[in-house]
Every structure is written in C-alpha cells, then in structure tokens.
Amino acid sequence: MDQSKAGYISIVGAPNVGKSTLLNWLVGERLAIVTHKPQTTRNKILGVRTENQAQMIFLDTPGIHRTAKAKLNQRMVKRAVEAINEADLILLVTDASKPFQPDEEYTISVLEQTKRPIILIINKIDLVSKDSLLPIIDEYNKRLNPVEVFPISALRGENMEELVPKIIHYLPPNPHYYPDDTLTDRPTRFIVAEIIREKVIQLTKQELPYSTAVKIESFKENTPNGIIRISATIFVERDSQKGILIGKGGAMLKRIGQMAREDLEHYLGAKVFLELWVKVSQDWPDNERSLDEFGY
Ligand SMILES: Nc1nc2c(ncn2[C@@H]2O[C@H](COP(=O)(O)OP(=O)(O)OP(=O)(O)O)[C@@H](O)[C@H]2O)c(=O)[nH]1
Ligand SMILES: [Mg+2]
Numbered sequence: 001m002d003q004s005k006a007g008y009i010s011i012v013g014a015p016n017v018g019k020s021t022l023l024n025w026l027v028g029e030r031l032a033i034v035t036h037k038p039q040t041t042r043n044k045i046l047g048v049r050t051e052n053q054a055q056m057i058f059l060d061t062p063g064i065h066r067t068a069k070a071k072l073n074q075r076m077v078k079r080a081v082e083a084i085n086e087a088d089l090i091l092l093v094t095d096a097s098k099p100f101q102p103d104e105e106y107t108i109s110v111l112e113q114t115k116r117p118i119i120l121i122i123n124k125i126d127l128v129s130k131d132s133l134l135p136i137i138d139e140y141n142k143r144l145n146p147v148e149v150f151p152i153s154a155l156r157g158e159n160m161e162e163l164v165p166k167i168i169h170y171l172p173p174n175p176h177y178y179p180d181d182t183l184t185d186r187p188t189r190f191i192v193a194e195i196i197r198e199k200v201i202q203l204t205k206q207e208l209p210y211s212t213a214v215k216i217e218s219f220k221e222n223t224p225n226g227i228i229r230i231s232a233t234i235f236v237e238r239d240s241q242k243g244i245l246i247g248k249g250g251a252m253l254k255r256i257g258q259m260a261r262e263d264l265e266h267y268l269g270a271k272v273f274l275e276l277w278v279k280v281s282q283d284w285p286d287n288e289r290s291l292d293e294f295g296y
Contacts, residue, residue: 003173004054004174004175004176005054005055005168005173005174006054006055006057006172006176007055007087007088007170007171007172008059008086008088009056009059009089009167010058010059010061010084010087010089010090011059011061011091012080012083012084012090012091012093012111013104013107013121014063014094014101014104014107015062015065016040016063016095017093017094017124018093018154018155019032019041019061019063020033020045020060021123022121022123023058024047025154026047026056026164027058027183027184031045031183031184031186031191032045032194033197033201034198035202035209036202037201037209038063038065039063039073039210040198040201041060041062041076042062042296043062043079043295043296044060044061044062044079045060045061045184046058046185047183048178049164050176050180050181054171055171055177056167056168057178059087061079061080062077062080063103064107065106070286071286071287071288075296076296081110084110085114087114087116088172089116090114090116090117091121092118092120092140092144093121094120094121094123095123096124096125096133096136096151097128108140108143108144111144112143112144118146119147119148119150120146120148120149121150121152121163122149122152123153125153125159150162188268189216191267192219192232192264193216193232195260195264195267196232196234196260196264196276197212197214197234198263199256199259199263200214200234203259204252208244211236211237211285212235212241213290213294213296214233215235215293215294216231226270228268228270228271228272229273230264230273231275232277233277233279234256234276234279235278235294236278236280237283241280245278246278253276256276257276260274
C-alpha cells in the first residue's frame, strides 16, 4: 500500500494573476470569488482535495502587493506571507500576459527567504504565444530556483491535470489532517458574503470595489416553504459611496441583489430571499476594530 501523504500548499502571487481561479479548479468547487479587478481575495481560503492516500490542503491567499495604503492591505499581505511560512509546498502564480510588475518583484523578494519547494505556475497561456514564456522562466529560474515550472491556463483547464500528480509528489508523508470528504474550513456564511461582494466588485467602478465589505446579518434555512432567507449589510467607507451603491431609485442595489441571488440559489441549491442593506462605516479599511468585525 502507498504511504499516506498530506500537506499545506499555498497559492501565492501578485494580485489578479489567477490564484483563486486555480484554487477553484483544483478543488472542483467555487470556494473563492474571482473578478477581473486586482485585490479581490482578502482572506486565506482553505480548500481540501483528497486523492486516495494523498491529502492536498490548498491555501488561496490575497495578492501580494506593496502599497502600505490602508491597514486592510497590510493585513492582506500579512495573510499571504503567513501562508508562505505555513506551507509544505508553494505554488507561485504569475500572469504570462502582463509585463513583469513591481508587485511580482516584491513577491519574489518575500519568497527568496523561504526554503520550501516552489512550483512556478505561469498562468493565462491562452493569451500569449509559446516563445514569450522563455524569458519569464529564465527570470524566475535565476531568482528562485523552482522545482517545477508549469505553463497553464487556469481559466481553460489547460495543462492542469499534470499538475496534480506533481503536487502530490512533493507532499510529505503525514496522516490526513482533515476527514477525507472535507472541502473547506470556511462556513457557508463566509462564501455567501463573498458571493455578494463579488457582485459589488463586478458592477461598481473606481474605488468602490475596494471600499466595500459584506456582513451577513441573518441566515435562516429552515423556513416552512424551504426558502433560505438571507439578510446582509454592504458597508462602504463614505456617505458619497452609499448613494452610488444604491443607485438611481435603488437600481444599482437591485442589480447587485438580483445577480447575487441567482448565484446564491445555484450555490445553495435552494430558493433564496435576499435582503440587502447599505451602511457607512467611516474609513473602515483603516480601522482595526472594523477589520476584526468584517473578518479580515
Ligand atoms: N485569459 C485568462 N484569464 C484568466 C486565467 N486565469 C484567471 N483569469 C482571469 O484573471 C482574473 C483574475 O483572476 P482571479 O482568480 O480572481 O485572480 P487572483 O490572483 O485570485 O486575484 P486577487 O484575489 O485579486 O489577488 C479574472 O478575470 C479571471 O477570469 C487564464 O488562465 N486565462
Ligand atoms: Mg483571488
């Protein structure tokens, strides 16, 4: 019989490179929200995949970035650095379609301090030609000495099946840490709040995506008609943002609610009644107590 293996695999990289898309593919469920805007993920999100004797415990992380702007950003980067230190194996994700960015330079400088094995994932190869990959591989080989290099498309699932056996190869011998049918340690309420936040990010512009946090006020499952009743508050930083989020005659909030409800019904497999509120929490991204309250 094969030996039991288990380990933590941290998915790290600059913002917007496709870390959450990769996590969702690896676990076969949508655990992390995905948007076209950078700095979408704010927490460490654990996703478990168990294949026979091997248990892979993935940690999706916020994009590593330099701006020390708000306390929220500092906490986000701290979470990612923690995940690097907790990992048995690191999946470093980079975006092949973009020129080398300062945030990637910063990510490399953080990773230079770790002795843990790194698999370099060059993502979004569907957007580029093959020969543009060589300079990227060269640059990373010089700096970090990755144990493997994988050009993939997380969006299209290209080259991804080969990745899983490689990950298993680098896992240490360990008993499984979680029951084999575990998917995540995040409660349903967390994913529900994130799905609502995803819609806010997708539908709003400028600084608003970065100024919103979602808190689930109530989640009632066992109603007589089988409808799940969810009440949530979307927090913004300033009064002026509240008006924009609600929109003319409530149009924007209604669209957010509609899109979120459709997704939630799909995710929860039940009819959903969703009630949304908007409140101002003055400058919350810089307020430690608010960050604690919102789970950051
Ligand atoms: N074309 C293409 N787009 C991709 C691929 N993988 C991810 N994307 C897109 O890239 C954007 C960012 O993806 P995410 O998975 O949210 O990226 P992330 O690294 O988790 O971003 P943060 O959480 O903000 O750090 C989304 O619009 C994805 O659909 C890919 O392989 N090809
Ligand atoms: Mg993400």
